[in-house]
Amino acid sequence: SEKKAAERDLFALSSDDLSDLSHYEILGDIPMHSSSERVKRAYRRACLKYHPDKTGRGEEDEVFLAVKASFDTLSDPNKRKSYDSTVDFDDSIPKGGEGEEEFYSAYGPVFERNLRFASFNDPTRNVEDTPKPKGKKKGKKGGRKASSEGAEEFVPPELGDDETDMGDVHKFYDFWTHFESWRDFTLKATELTEHDVDMADSRDEKRWMAKEIDRKARAMKKEEVARIALLVERAMAADPRLRREREQEREEKRKAAEDKKKRKAEEERKKREKREREEKERAEKEQREREEKAKAKAAKEQEKKQMRKARQLLRKLVVSGYQNAPAGKKVWDDMESMNDDVELLCDALEMTHLTELTDALGGSDAEESGRTDFSALPAVQECADKARQLKGEKTREAKRERDKGRAAAEKKAAAARAARATRSWTKEELSALAKGVKKYPPGGANRWDAIAQFVNNLCKPDEPRTKEECIEKYNQLAQQKKGGGKGSGGSGGGTAASAAMTVASTGAGAGKSATKSAGGGGGTDDWTEEQDKALQEGLAKFPASMDKNERWSNIAKGVGGKSKKECVQRFKAIREALKQKK
Numbered sequence: 001s002e003k004k005a006a007e008r009d010l011f012a013l014s015s016d017d018l019s020d021l022s023h024y025e026i027l028g029d030i031p032m033h034s035s036s037e038r039v040k041r042a043y044r045r046a047c048l049k050y051h052p053d054k055t056g057r058g059e060e061d062e063v064f065l066a067v068k069a070s071f072d073t074l075s076d077p078n079k080r081k082s083y084d085s086t087v088d089f090d091d092s093i094p095k096g097g098e099g100e101e102e103f104y105s106a107y108g109p110v111f112e113r114n115l116r117f118a119s120f121n122d123p124t125r126n127v128e129d130t131p132k133p134k135g136k137k138k139g140k141k142g143g144r145k146a147s148s149e150g151a152e153e154f155v156p157p158e159l160g161d162d163e164t165d166m167g168d169v170h171k172f173y174d175f176w177t178h179f180e181s182w183r184d185f186t187l188k189a190t191e192l193t194e195h196d197v198d199m200a201d202s203r204d205e206k207r208w209m210a211k212e213i214d215r216k217a218r219a220m221k222k223e224e225v226a227r228i229a230l231l232v233e234r235a236m237a238a239d240p241r242l243r244r245e246r247e248q249e250r251e252e253k254r255k256a257a258e259d260k261k262k263r264k265a266e267e268e269r270k271k272r273e274k275r276e277r278e279e280k281e282r283a284e285k286e287q288r289e290r291e292e293k294a295k296a297k298a299a300k301e302q303e304k305k306q307m308r309k310a311r312q313l314l315r316k317l318v319v320s321g322y323q324n325a326p327a328g329k330k331v332w333d334d335m336e337s338m339n340d341d342v343e344l345l346c347d348a349l350e351m352t353h354l355t356e357l358t359d360a361l362g363g364s365d366a367e368e369s370g371r372t373d374f375s376a377l378p379a380v381q382e383c384a385d386k387a388r389q390l391k392g393e394k395t396r397e398a399k400r401e402r403d404k405g406r407a408a409a410e411k412k413a414a415a416a417r418a419a420r421a422t423r424s425w426t427k428e429e430l431s432a433l434a435k436g437v438k439k440y441p442p443g444g445a446n447r448w449d450a451i452a453q454f455v456n457n458l459c460k461p462d463e464p465r466t467k468e469e470c471i472e473k474y475n476q477l478a479q480q481k482k483g484g485g486k487g488s489g490g491s492g493g494g495t496a497a498s499a500a501m502t503v504a505s506t507g508a509g510a511g512k513s514a515t516k517s518a519g520g521g522g523g524t525d526d527w528t529e530e531q532d533k534a535l536q537e538g539l540a541k542f543p544a545s546m547d548k549n550e551r552w553s554n555i556a557k558g559v560g561g562k563s564k565k566e567c568v569q570r571f572k573a574i575r576e577a578l579k580q581k582k
Helices: 002-007 017-021 036-050 062-075 076-084 099-119 166-177 186-193 203-238 240-324 333-347 351-360 363-369 374-422 427-439 447-460 467-482 493-508 529-541 548-558 564-581
Strands: 143-146 152-155
Touching: 017 062, 036 062, 062 076, 076 186, 099 203, 152 166, 166 203, 166 240, 186 203, 203 240, 240 333, 240 351, 240 363, 240 374, 333 351, 333 374, 351 374, 427 447, 447 467, 467 529, 529 548, 529 564
Parallel strands: none
Antiparallel strands: 143 152
16 A cells, blocks of 8 residues: 555646545555554655645645645544545445345445444544454454454454355354444535534534534434345345255244144044044943843843742642642641741742752652652651741841840940939029020921030030030929929029029920920910810821922911911921930
């Protein structure tokens, strides 16, 4: 470049040619991204050649003024940034849709050209004191390399060609997708708005001009970002390498979908086969079970049929033998005794024993000929006696077991009654019992369960009272009152017992025991014998199969002085009393 500067003579150029030169060309064709130190050296060399003191052409020399203006612009980072943003640059980009043959030649130069505005080429960084970024040296695929001045410079990734690794291709597009442009449109915006801040008449006008220029510059910056994004979008759409990759991805997705579909179909097939196999096995199992049941039923029916035949044969043979036996050799006194023994044997003996007896009597041949061996009749009678004896022993054994169970139950009940009797009632419990009897009058469902729960909730004893204890205590109090209040009423004393009995008697009538009131009583009024008799006649006359309301309405009509509700309550009380007596 220094050799070219020596060859170019600015004095030989006309004013128009001089104005067409860039600042870099005027200073000796130095590179656009030269450092500030290099710009200073170029300016010093130009001054040695074009300074008025050297040329004698005066301070207003057109060439020297151009050299001075170039240095003033390139030595100021902000002015240089605005100048570099617009000077000698082609903003055009490919239209898109290029074929594989022309892709690299169409887009490669455009990306190279736009690298001019990459952040690592920012003119404000090309100053002597600005530290250079450190990094490892890499090849042309993107990295940093040592510059001629000893600093490391960033090497952007290249577009490459058809043989470029896809990883490097993605790095290239990733770099341009996140491309940061330093391009500044302040100078161009100033020209477009025709505002000269230095020529403003006032401070307000100067501020307004600056705002207008800044607004225009920001709008142009936005258009620049959109231009780069459109360039990257068109390149990625036309890049044959990305096309092949996308096609490969679609093919892989298609294969994956097909494989998934095949796997799903295979799983469905296996499930269907398993379901069909299980259904078949279940059907076969059910068929076998039905056949086995049918066979068992047939065998049972056959056994029953054989049993019927054997019993019938036994009856016929015994009757025949009894009738044909001589008068002195009759085994049974009468026909009825013989029938009783035969029926006993038919019920008690199994098939084998029946067969043995019929064979002893002559079997089927004897039945056909009518000649039963009556000498075997004593054996039949003896067998009947043994069966009767065995049946009696079983009956007695069953009775013993039943009596034993009843005795155990009675013993257990007695123990329970004794345990309850040992637990004395406190005054509070007796009072709670009286309140419970009054709160839950006869006729309610589960009356004594509710009374026992009421007592337990009110007194909270260590061991809760049962309904049986409440009924037993109520009966005890009722007997004491019936006997004139004599006897002990528990630890609560006679006063509490009398109070409890007084309250309880209002629910069941004087002289009634708790056994009757446990099921609900007969209402608050006494029932006469005529009314009870009328109720019983109504119950017999109108059966339970009738409609409930209609039945009790008809019954109440036959019971004088009692309503349907009172008749129902009386019926429940009588039924509960009967249950208690059992």
